[in-house]
Amino acid sequence: MKTYLSSFLIYLGYLAQFSSTASLGKNAITLPLNDEIFYLSTSFNLNNKDISFLLDSGSSDTWVFSSKLCKDGYYCSNDYLDFNLGTNTGYSFQSEYFGGQTVVGELYIASEATFGSNNLKQKFYYGYINDTTNFITSALFGIGQSKMQSQKLYSYDDSYPSNSTYPTFLEDINGRNTFLIDLPNNKFDISDHVNGDLTINLNTDSHYYQINVTDVGIITNLKKNNGDLKSLFDSANGNTVKSILDTGSSVLQLPAEVVSNYANKISSLYWDDSQQSYVFESCPSDNVKQNLPHLVLTVKNKNGESKYIKIRGQDLVVEVEEGVCALALSPSDFSVLGIPLFRSGTIGFDLDHQIITWKGLVRWKLRSSLKTYKYLTGILIKALLYFLIQTYKKKCEQTYAREFSTFKKSI
Numbered sequence: 001m002k003t004y005l006s007s008f009l010i011y012l013g014y015l016a017q018f019s020s021t022a023s024l025g026k027n028a029i030t031l032p033l034n035d036e037i038f039y040l041s042t043s044f045n046l047n048n049k050d051i052s053f054l055l056d057s058g059s060s061d062t063w064v065f066s067s068k069l070c071k072d073g074y075y076c077s078n079d080y081l082d083f084n085l086g087t088n089t090g091y092s093f094q095s096e097y098f099g100g101q102t103v104v105g106e107l108y109i110a111s112e113a114t115f116g117s118n119n120l121k122q123k124f125y126y127g128y129i130n131d132t133t134n135f136i137t138s139a140l141f142g143i144g145q146s147k148m149q150s151q152k153l154y155s156y157d158d159s160y161p162s163n164s165t166y167p168t169f170l171e172d173i174n175g176r177n178t179f180l181i182d183l184p185n186n187k188f189d190i191s192d193h194v195n196g197d198l199t200i201n202l203n204t205d206s207h208y209y210q211i212n213v214t215d216v217g218i219i220t221n222l223k224k225n226n227g228d229l230k231s232l233f234d235s236a237n238g239n240t241v242k243s244i245l246d247t248g249s250s251v252l253q254l255p256a257e258v259v260s261n262y263a264n265k266i267s268s269l270y271w272d273d274s275q276q277s278y279v280f281e282s283c284p285s286d287n288v289k290q291n292l293p294h295l296v297l298t299v300k301n302k303n304g305e306s307k308y309i310k311i312r313g314q315d316l317v318v319e320v321e322e323g324v325c326a327l328a329l330s331p332s333d334f335s336v337l338g339i340p341l342f343r344s345g346t347i348g349f350d351l352d353h354q355i356i357t358w359k360g361l362v363r364w365k366l367r368s369s370l371k372t373y374k375y376l377t378g379i380l381i382k383a384l385l386y387f388l389i390q391t392y393k394k395k396c397e398q399t400y401a402r403e404f405s406t407f408k409k410s411i
Contacts, residue, residue: 002079021068028191029116029173033183037318038250040181040339042188045114046126047084052077055143055188056396057181057209057349058246058336060168061095063103063127067136074137085128086111090167097248103140105129107166107294115190118173125166142247144169144177147207147350170351177351181247182361183342184361194348196357197300198309204354211356213335214306215298216241216258221267222291229296229308229350232261241335243297245347245356249338250318252295252311256331263327265293271399275326289314294362295329297337302355310362315343 031042033055051064066081097370098361105128113124146168170177173190180189203210203342216239217229233239234257241255263278264270271280284292292313301307318328328340341347345360 005200009012016046028129028180029118029176031115031188031190032122033181033186033188035339037340038136040183040247040342041137043113044141046124047081047086047111049081050083051079051081052137053079053139054137054248055181056142056246056248058142058244058248059095059097059142060170061093061127061138061140061142061144062125062169063093063095063105063129063140064348065132065138066128066130069130069132074132074135074138079137079139081128081279084111087122089125091166093128093129098135101134102132103129103135104131115173117118118295120172123167123172124169125172130281131394135341141169143169144209167301178349180348181342181348182346184346190375194350195358196346196348196359198299198307199201200299200307200356200358201302202354202356203242205243206244209356210242211245211296211299213243213299213304216254217298218262219294219296219310222293222294232258234261243335243337245341246336246338249336250326251330251336251338252316252340253330253332253334253338255335259327259329259331262293262295262329266327269327272326275320275324277320277330278327279375280325283319283323286314289317292316309341309345309358310360311340311344312362315340319379386402 017334031044034041040055042055043050046064053062063082067080070076070080070166085108087109089107089109093105093107094102096102108126108128109122110120110124110126111122113120146165170179176190177194178191178194180187180191180194200211203212214352215231215233216376217231219229221228231239233255243254259278263271268281268284269278270281271277290313294313295311295316298306298310299309299310317325318330320326328338343356344362348357350357
């Protein structure tokens with residue numbers, strides 16, 4: 001009975017864990033996803049070499065440093081290419097980014113690019129970089145929409161007319177326009193379907209993954225379920241902020257009044273001109289971080305109802321250098337929701353329907369009593385069935401053992 005009870009509890013734990021993740025389609029491709037503090041990384045095999053890439057939802061270009069560039073002073077680890085480049089298209093490659101960084105090189109078609117069991121032979125386009133300014137990584141994997149592509153083809157061949165774009169990754173991978181960024185579980189999944197607790201419409205007039213945030217608030221009393229949510233805007237009207245979801249940004253960029261009003265709630269923070277950010281007097285302990293105020297984004301779901309995305313206070317702390325911790329909130333007129341958002345939950349992107357889904361680590365409110373009843377009843381029924389099957393299996397094994405023993409004695 002002790003063994004059965006143990007199995008029963010393990011199964012309950014499995015069900016609870018499974019129910020907390022967003023669901024995927026049947027044909028998901030799973031790549032590793034790691035939090036490198038200032039960026040997210042994933043890896044796959046390009047031209048028979050495993051390479052770690054910065055995962056960037058803010059662009060659709062993919063590129064890799066040349067070995068020559070790495071030898072010229074850039075730290076590349078092993079994430080570069082020096083031979084077996086694939087096919088040179090004859091086009092130049094150049095991309096520019098918000099921080100002023102640039103990469104320049106040549107456009108290649110990889111001989112092969114392997115994603116799980118999917119091998120894109122002579123289909124995956126990437127830039128082979130021989131010049132750059134100020135990049136913190138030697139390889140970047142863009143998963144943005146094709147309409148945000150910065151690289152254009154300026155000459156002409158049989159396949160692509162002047163000023164056209166080349167196929168992006170999402171177009172290459174058999175038209176799979178749905179993917180899941182699951183940083184809490186260290187997974188980047190490419191699938192044909194995802195869903196979560198909350199569905200939000202993307203702004204279709206933007207080239208980026210952009211949503212409307214109608215308010216930004218703070219919860220300081222974490223012991224209350226719905227807490228003491230207060231707006232961080234000085235005015236209660238006209239606070240809609242168009243915000244880009246960008247895994248390539250290490251911070252949340254929000255209006256200056258939102259950032260300063262949040263920072264003022266934490267006595268150990270001060271503004272540091274050299275860092276151009278709010279800095280802690282000393283790096284907070286894990287216990288202190290877990291009790292920092294939550295940041296709450298108010299959004300509209302696809303039915304137009306106000307819903308909430310809660311970002312944990314602990315996910316807003318970043319160690320910018322040894323012994324120096326800053327607040328990952330940056331004042332800006334241009335709103336970007338970077339890595340702190342992805343640390344606090346799982347986000348699905350469905351480009352066919354122009355929506356995103358959200359499943360947060362912190363539950364905003366308890367389920368209604370009816371939903372709770374149905375939810376718990378479902379888990380208990382599954383657990384009971386598992387328990388009964390295991391009990392029946394055990395009895396069958398015991399019966400077989402007795403019969404076999406009797407048979408041996410009769411011989």
